C-alpha cells in the first residue's frame with residue numbers, strides 16, 4: 235500500500251534537487267531561508283490532478299511550509315499551516331516535518347482564468363480568511379498562531395502571520411512558475427531581522443526587496459547558492475545549513491488510527507458488513523482497504539476505555 239507517487243519530471247531547465255538553505259547575514263543580524271520545491275510541487279500536482287492555478291497555490295504553500303518548519307528547529311515536531319479562505323479552491327493544508335512535506339487542497343481541480351498580467355489568479359483561488367499555523371513539538375500541547383489572510387496571494391499573508399503572530403517583522407516571497415500541468419520552478423525566501431539588527435542592514439534588505447518579487451522566475455535557471463551570492467553580496471552571507479526537501483506521506487499507520495477513532499458500534503457494523511472498508515488519504519490519495527477480518531482484529535486489540 236505505497237502512495238502512488240509518480241516520478242517527478244526531469245525536463246527541468248535547472249535540475250537542482252529540492253532543498254532549503256539557511257543563512258545568516260552580517261554575523262547574525264538577519265537570517266534568511268531560501269527553498270526550491272519544484273519537483274515536489276510537480277508530484278503534488280500530479281497526485282491531486284491539480285488545475286494550473288491550484289498548482290501555483292500549492293507550490294507557494296509547500297515552500298512556506300518548508301521554511302516555517304525549518305524555523306522550528308525541532309526534528310521531532312511537525313508543523314501544520316492551513317489557509318482557510320473563501321476562494322474557489324477552499325481550504326489548503328500543508329504539513330511539514332523535517333524536510334518531509336505533504337499537502338491537501340479542498341478543490342484542487344477548480345480552475346480560474348489567468349489575470350490580465352498573465353499570472354495565475356492565486357488570490358481568487360485562495361481568497362480571504364484565516365491563516366493558522368499549528369506547531370506540534372512532539373510533546374505537550376501544540377501551539378497555534380492565527381492571523382488574517384487579507385490578500386490570498388499567500389506570500390503577503392505569511393509575512394503578516396510572522397509580524398502579528400510571531401512578532402517578527404519578516405519579508406516573505408513565494409512563487410511557482412507552471413503551465414499546462416508542468417511545474418518549471420517553485421520556491422521561496424524568508425528574511426527576518428534579528429534583535430539588534432542595525433538600521434543600515436534593514437535598509438540594505440529593503441533595497442533588495444525587488445529582487446524577490448518574481449522569485450519563481452529567479453530560481454527557474456539558477457541555483458539557490460548562486461542567487462544567495464548575488465542577492466546578498468556585501469552582507470556577509472554565511473550558509474549555516476542545507477536540507478533536502480521531499481513530498482512524503484506517512485499515512486499507513488495513521489489510517490488505522492483514524493479508523494479506530496470511530497465509535498466502537500460503527501466499527502462493529504463495518505466488521506460485520508461483509509464488505510471491505512476503503513479509506514483514502516487526503517494528502518497522498520493512497521487508498522487503504524480494510525477487510526472485515528482486519529477490522530475485527532483491530533477491535534480486539536483496541537482499548538476504547540478513554541475513547542470519546
Ligand SMILES: [Zn+2]
Nearest residue numbers: 483485515518
Ligand atoms: Zn497519505
